[in-house]
Amino acid sequence: MKQWVKMPSDWIKDGEGTKLRSLKWQGEEKSDYIAALMLYLIFVHHANDEITTQFDEVGRCSITYDALLAITGLSKAKISGGIQVLKSLELILVLQNGNRNVYVVKNYGEFSGWAKLPAKRLYSRSMSELSVFQNFKLRSKVELNALKIYLLILALRNNHSNAASVSYEKISTYTGVARNDIRKALSFLVTQGLVHVDQHSTEINEYSTSSxxxxxxxxxxxHQGTSGRVPK
Structure with missing residues (x-):
């Protein structure tokens, strides 16, 4: 597996986060939303980025339920529920190839509208499980909020600074995460080793900083020490 892979990102920013905003921590199946975002990352990780003897188009992966169980630590019911969510959001298609499913990541082959998604370093040494997901219990909205914000950070990352500069107001607009819940979700991402938060000075005054x-x-x-300010 590569260090990072291309992930379609227009759906994260399009319409100011319509799809992310629709995933709210409410209803009996709310934990399926967490499962859906977990699975989306895995399908992107395992999608082919070039034509192969197995697939004549990019953005496809054939992965068994057993493999998904091992990688995510989810139950079969949660995997099924997460896949249904991704299908309803039109983020994936599910095709039949004999007795196996082929998961098609929508808009994978687009030349624009993609983000770098970390890959190999997120997995265990054996590549059998996505290590960070082992701490997800699917019982708290902070996990859903964190995954939505993580996707947004990836989508808005500036290639020069290698970081996303985005206000709480914009985070809330794109993801639907309440402003009062953002800090806790960011702390969760930091604790899980998914995001670093850097402070940098602004031009408002000598004491003003932003994240x-x-x-x-x-x-x-x-990083901040090598890239300096982002050019205007």
């Missing part, structure tokens, strides 16, 4: 959110495991040599 940049830097995804872990992407271009590690690019």
């Amino acid at each position: 940049r959110y830097r995804p872990c495991f992407i271009d590690a040599y690019k």
Whole structure:
């Protein structure tokens, strides 16, 4: 597996986060939303980025339920529920190839509208499980909020600074996460080793600072100490 893979990102920003905003921590199946975002990352990780003997189009992966169980730690019911959510959001298609499913990541082959998604470093050494997901219990809205914000950070990441500079107001607009819940979700991402939070000075005054959110495991040599200010 590569250090990072291309992930379609227009759906995260399009219409100011319509699809992310629709995933709210309410209803009997709310934990399926967490499962859906977990599974989306895995399908992107395992999608083919070039034509192969198995697939004549990019953005496809054939992965068994047993493999998904091991990678995510989810139950079969949650995997099924998460897949249904992704289908309803039109983020994936599910095709039949004999007795196996082929998961098609929508808009995978687009030349624009993609983000770098960390891959290999998120997995265990054996590549049999996505290590960070082992701490997800699917019982708290902070997990859903954190995953939505993580996707937004990846989508808004500036290639020069290797970070996303985005206000709480914009985070809330794109993701639907309440402003009062954002800090807790960001702390969760930091604790899980998914995001670094850097402080940098602004031009408001000599004491003013703002936050940049830097995804872990992407271009590690690019950080506040090496990139400086983002060019205007």
